[in-house]
Amino acid sequence: MPATVQLVEKNGAGGTPTDKTSGNIRFKNADNSTVDLNNPMVVPSAPGFDYSFEKWLRLNVTGGSYSQITNVRAYSDGSNGMGTGVEVYAKAVATYATPAEATATTGYTNFFTYTSGAALSLGAGPFTSTGEKGDHLVMMLRVSEAASAGLTPSETLTLAWDEI
DSSP: OOOEEEEEEEETTTTEEEEOTTSOOOOOSSSOOOOSSSSOOOOOSSSOEEEOBOEEEEEEEEEOSOSOEEEEEEEOOSOOOSOTTEEEEEEEESSOOOOOBOOOOTTOEEGGGOBTTBOEEEEOOOBOSSEEEEEEEEEEEEEETTSOSSOOOOOOOEEEEEEO
């Protein structure tokens, strides 16, 4: 039986996890996992950017009869379909920190440069027990004045790993 895993979003000072395995992640101007229209990103009226709060995501192994999990990674389809002026950035971080509102892209990489052939590594492993495994995937959204107002189309995040 393969490993049973979740993708969890962690929020707040203690890193309270919320299962996002089959759900959505909403980038917004608040540190919470609620998918709603509160605290929306704002299209700036003058040259500049609006940055979302960071989204801290991590693999959580909850069961299964696997021997080990290795090569945890995250990637996109390689194409930003969110529209002009809307960008997603990502990085891998070992230790959790309270999500903050981003102020720049320094230290991050454009998420859409990570593809199945060149994924963002979240830990080599081997991981042999249950619980949260690998590095945190930290993501944030940046909106410029070139963006259109309104909801943007969804994008797919793929979290993958090898197991035996």
